[in-house]
Amino acid sequence: MNPTDTPEWRKLEAHYAQVENLHLRDLFAADPNRVDALTLEAAGWRVDFSKNRLTGETLSLLQDLAVALKVPQEAAAMARGEKINRTENRAVMHMALRNLSGKPMMVDGQDVMPGVVAVVEKMTSFAHRVHEGRFLGFTGKKLKNIVNIGIGGSDLGPQMVYEALKFYSKRDLKVEFVSNIDGAHISEALVGLDPEETLFIVASKTFTTQETMTNAYSAKDWLLAALGEEKAVAQHFVALSTNLEAVQAFGIAKENVFEFWDWVGGRYSLTSAIGLSLVLGLGPEVFDALRAGFYAMDQHFLEAPMAENLPVNLALVGLWYNNFFGAQSVALLPYSQYLSRFPAYFQQGDMESNGKGTDRQGRPVNYQTGPIVWGEPGTGGQHAFYQLIHQGTKLIPCDFIGFVQPLNELGDHQEKLMANFFAQQKALAFGKGIKELKAESCPEELIPFKLFEGNRPSTSLLAAKLTPESLGALIALYEHKIFVQGILWNIYSFDQWGVELGKQLAKGILEDLKSGQVSPEQDASTAAQLNFYHQRSQPS
Numbered sequence: 001m002n003p004t005d006t007p008e009w010r011k012l013e014a015h016y017a018q019v020e021n022l023h024l025r026d027l028f029a030a031d032p033n034r035v036d037a038l039t040l041e042a043a044g045w046r047v048d049f050s051k052n053r054l055t056g057e058t059l060s061l062l063q064d065l066a067v068a069l070k071v072p073q074e075a076a077a078m079a080r081g082e083k084i085n086r087t088e089n090r091a092v093m094h095m096a097l098r099n100l101s102g103k104p105m106m107v108d109g110q111d112v113m114p115g116v117v118a119v120v121e122k123m124t125s126f127a128h129r130v131h132e133g134r135f136l137g138f139t140g141k142k143l144k145n146i147v148n149i150g151i152g153g154s155d156l157g158p159q160m161v162y163e164a165l166k167f168y169s170k171r172d173l174k175v176e177f178v179s180n181i182d183g184a185h186i187s188e189a190l191v192g193l194d195p196e197e198t199l200f201i202v203a204s205k206t207f208t209t210q211e212t213m214t215n216a217y218s219a220k221d222w223l224l225a226a227l228g229e230e231k232a233v234a235q236h237f238v239a240l241s242t243n244l245e246a247v248q249a250f251g252i253a254k255e256n257v258f259e260f261w262d263w264v265g266g267r268y269s270l271t272s273a274i275g276l277s278l279v280l281g282l283g284p285e286v287f288d289a290l291r292a293g294f295y296a297m298d299q300h301f302l303e304a305p306m307a308e309n310l311p312v313n314l315a316l317v318g319l320w321y322n323n324f325f326g327a328q329s330v331a332l333l334p335y336s337q338y339l340s341r342f343p344a345y346f347q348q349g350d351m352e353s354n355g356k357g358t359d360r361q362g363r364p365v366n367y368q369t370g371p372i373v374w375g376e377p378g379t380g381g382q383h384a385f386y387q388l389i390h391q392g393t394k395l396i397p398c399d400f401i402g403f404v405q406p407l408n409e410l411g412d413h414q415e416k417l418m419a420n421f422f423a424q425q426k427a428l429a430f431g432k433g434i435k436e437l438k439a440e441s442c443p444e445e446l447i448p449f450k451l452f453e454g455n456r457p458s459t460s461l462l463a464a465k466l467t468p469e470s471l472g473a474l475i476a477l478y479e480h481k482i483f484v485q486g487i488l489w490n491i492y493s494f495d496q497w498g499v500e501l502g503k504q505l506a507k508g509i510l511e512d513l514k515s516g517q518v519s520p521e522q523d524a525s526t527a528a529q530l531n532f533y534h535q536r537s538q539p540s
Helices: 007-019 024-030 056-068 071-079 094-098 113-131 153-164 183-190 210-227 230-236 244-250 273-282 284-303 310-325 342-354 386-391 413-430 434-439 444-450 468-488 497-515 524-537
Strands: 039-042 045-048 145-149 174-178 198-203 237-240 329-334 372-374 398-405 458-465
Touching (some): 007 056, 007 310, 039 284, 039 310, 045 310, 045 468, 056 071, 056 468, 071 284, 094 113, 094 284, 094 468, 113 273, 145 153, 145 210, 145 273, 153 342, 153 468, 174 273, 198 273, 210 237, 230 237, 237 244, 284 310, 329 342, 342 468, 398 413, 434 444, 458 468, 497 524
Parallel strands (some): 145 174, 145 198, 198 237, 329 398, 398 458
Antiparallel strands (some): 039 045
């Protein structure tokens, strides 16, 4: 149903009118137990919602909305393998990829867990063979370079996790990720690599994805230019695909194809065969620990009551700002350089999932759905865009992600990093008023410029240490948050039809580019651009 038509939504509208102008300073002053009441813990994460512009009543009313819109039932349906991706008639079973319970998980009446276990075992076995020098390159050299070729979820997920867990990585292996069809990406990735020591992973379910296959064929040409013989491909390429015929035609051995399934969406697939680069680059033990973290948060999400459920409450707080305060974006701010790709990963995860303007009944929505997701790691971001968050005209809720213990003990770096982590949240919440500025002898004419209004919301996510387990739990937390918000907005989160039109149009334009012509069906602007391109592409 349209969420805005529910009694629960109308109650939230009335409540919003009562609390919209309350300041966080006053909310903290009025409730000495505010922090305890608005802090939740699960799967190694402590999440503090107290610096948000809400009260316990707000969360209670939001939770009532989640109950009315059947969030628990929808989560259970997903876990049962029901085809909740209805526009593509598919189940959504990424939780099966990290199911460590030993219990069956069913799709179309069949237990998918034997297949999941078999693929993980196959990846583990392959990684051990590479690490131990039992799977060698064509000339007998040990493989020292791994190049993952993919796009979207088959690139962003593994790349983000590899960077996040680089501390635990196998330092004798160099791992590269190539996605962009721009030839610069693969050209630069291959600089300095020895073809005899390089293994390529081609990640494409259909083995037809334009960007991935263009890069794969360029990699193949690079390899064969050095090694000469076509049969060398079998020792230097593996595939993550379901199109066995196309894979074998490329030259990849059948036994080096790793299966995944249509009940796994690309942006939720990193613990499937798509994670092969992680099993190789980090090691099977690290990959298993990562899956254990996912599983811990999955179980919490499915079993915890509404009031204690981390993903549900993170989703509800996001909806509160998106649909009541009118916030257009949310900033993900990890205070860990290892998580530098985390915001980019969840740009895709969130914006591709919930960037929808049509509800489940095919009607245009009359309310805001998915937010713009962005961010950079601290403290670099503080010297880039925090000015706008603190004193700009836009309300930007922030998620601060931090860790108590550093992975690299180096002087007082950790204390200074975390001092900024805590200080930025405090500054956003409470600001600095005229009295404080005058007490600092601030010149009268500068007070308007140095005044910090505060009342800028943030959520703190804190774990003891960045480990494979804590990272897995964090990723699952945001995955389930996205799912819950899709339910609340009555949209389908697991399709992505919006990416298709550009792909279709690109095929016709590619023909024009290769022919040097401009088709009559091109609009005036595109035709002018193509003419400019053709004129400038001719040798001078």
